[in-house]
Amino acid sequence: MNEPNATTATTAAINVDHLSLSYGGVTVVNDVSFSVAPGSVLGILGRNGAGKTSLLQCMLGLTVAQTGTADLLGCPSLALTDDVKARLGYVAQSPELFDWLRVREQISLIGGLYPGWSEARAQALCRRFDLPDDMRVRKLSPGEKQRLAIVLALAHRPELLVFDEPVASLDPVGRRDFLRSLFEQESLNGEAVTVVISSHLLEDLERVATHLLFLNHGRIQLMGARDELSEQVRLFVTKHGLAAQPGLLHSKKLDDHTWQHVLDLRQFPADALPPGTHVDEDMHALGLADLFVALNS
Amino acid sequence: MFRFDLSPSSPTPIYRQIVDQVARAVASGSLQAGDELPSVRAVAQQHVVNPMTVSKAYALLEQQGTIERRRGLGMIVRAGEASALDERLALLQPALDHAAAVSRQLAITPKQAMAALKLTLELPNKVNLDE
Numbered sequence: 001m002n003e004p005n006a007t008t009a010t011t012a013a014i015n016v017d018h019l020s021l022s023y024g025g026v027t028v029v030n031d032v033s034f035s036v037a038p039g040s041v042l043g044i045l046g047r048n049g050a051g052k053t054s055l056l057q058c059m060l061g062l063t064v065a066q067t068g069t070a071d072l073l074g075c076p077s078l079a080l081t082d083d084v085k086a087r088l089g090y091v092a093q094s095p096e097l098f099d100w101l102r103v104r105e106q107i108s109l110i111g112g113l114y115p116g117w118s119e120a121r122a123q124a125l126c127r128r129f130d131l132p133d134d135m136r137v138r139k140l141s142p143g144e145k146q147r148l149a150i151v152l153a154l155a156h157r158p159e160l161l162v163f164d165e166p167v168a169s170l171d172p173v174g175r176r177d178f179l180r181s182l183f184e185q186e187s188l189n190g191e192a193v194t195v196v197i198s199s200h201l202l203e204d205l206e207r208v209a210t211h212l213l214f215l216n217h218g219r220i221q222l223m224g225a226r227d228e229l230s231e232q233v234r235l236f237v238t239k240h241g242l243a244a245q246p247g248l249l250h251s252k253k254l255d256d257h258t259w260q261h262v263l264d265l266r267q268f269p270a271d272a273l274p275p276g277t278h279v280d281e282d283m284h285a286l287g288l289a290d291l292f293v294a295l296n297s
Numbered sequence: 298m299f300r301f302d303l304s305p306s307s308p309t310p311i312y313r314q315i316v317d318q319v320a321r322a323v324a325s326g327s328l329q330a331g332d333e334l335p336s337v338r339a340v341a342q343q344h345v346v347n348p349m350t351v352s353k354a355y356a357l358l359e360q361q362g363t364i365e366r367r368r369g370l371g372m373i374v375r376a377g378e379a380s381a382l383d384e385r386l387a388l389l390q391p392a393l394d395h396a397a398a399v400s401r402q403l404a405i406t407p408k409q410a411m412a413a414l415k416l417t418l419e420l421p422n423k424v425n426l427d428e
Contacts, residue, residue, distance in 0.1 A: 041347060180345060208346065227310040227313075
């Protein structure tokens with residue numbers, strides 16, 4: 001165990017190892033492994049029911065997976081220490097708030113639980129997100145409740161932030177404010193802030209994500225650095241189908257009987273391309289929305 | 298101050314858009330030696346993009362010798378011809394993209410298009426012949 005380098009090396013902010021989860025015979029998370037370097041912003045994409053929320057909950061230790069493990073900031077997520085918990089921020093799809101409290105009471109209640117809580121920061125976030133601090137939580141609109149949950153997740157300056165559909169009820173201004181707030185803060189201990197966001201709002205992910213993970217029926221369909229995916233994943237149309245290959249992510253027969261394929265050129269063997277293919281000419285780069293549709297249609 | 302026109306939804310990665318826009322502006326003269334680029338933080342805030350993406354683009358431009366970091370001033374456009382070819386090629390690229398698109402629409406093969414381009418390049422006064 002005497003490996004001085006191993007202890008000084010940067011540990012992954014998140015390490016997920018062969019996680020699987022099924023409910024009543026239906027596998028919702030299927031052998032998922034990935035790791036996230038500190039300072040990354042990982043966007044998780046997938047259709048409704050693809051398993052995004054289940055994956056996040058297993059990753060956070062809120063749901064116990066049948067197989068596999070997840071580590072957050074180097075600590076197993078099923079045995080998080082108080083120290084690690086204090087360095088996490090999580091916004092659930094439907095945040096649990098105390099309806100009977102006023103906004104400022106809810107904030108100071110949660111704030112009392114965190115050693116690194118900054119009341120000044122909480123106040124500044126409330127102003128930025130236009131939260132009426134005297135109003136009862138139950139009277140807030142869905143968008144305001146979501147903004148309150150975001151304030152609660154940010155104000156203790158966590159090192160790892162996890163958002164499950166954080167901005168679904170926010171208007172475009174609120175969404176921009178939210179995205180900006182991700183990069184303004186430093187974590188309490190000065191470590192790079194790592195963020196995981198599951199969202200259908202692809203334009204938001206396009207702006208902030210450094211890495212993307214496409215989930216399909218509980219499996220990772222495609223994952224990588226955003227710039228690398230832009231440069232290495234291509235749409236390709238052929239007259240005939242292509243044989244299954246590593247890197248052939250998705251194929252679909254179009255109405256005109258041609259085939260549309262999504263290729264990951266990092267893996268797809270060049271000699272499996274039909275003769276006469278010109279990579280630059282015949283393959284098309286995809287924006288995130290087009291890629292999402294092409295992978296899921 | 299130089300303004301970027303970033304389109305996050307484009308298939309071109311954001312860092313690439315930043316690099317290309319600076320290169321084009323330098324080649325066209327709208328950015329000149331000594332001009333300052335907006336700070337990483339300012340670009341990230343204004344366009345709501347990840348500051349790391351802007352840093353990556355600036356680092357690439359610095360590597361290519363297009364810009365340099367100057368203390369107290371941020372990123373400054375460099376004088377010199379070190380990347381002049383890069384800049385001119387970047388300026389040519391939109392015209393090439395257009396030619397490629399039209400070639401595809403007309404079902405002209407890459408080989409035929411290359412031959413036509415070569416011919417055009419070798420006959421610089423072709424236009425004048427028609428006059």
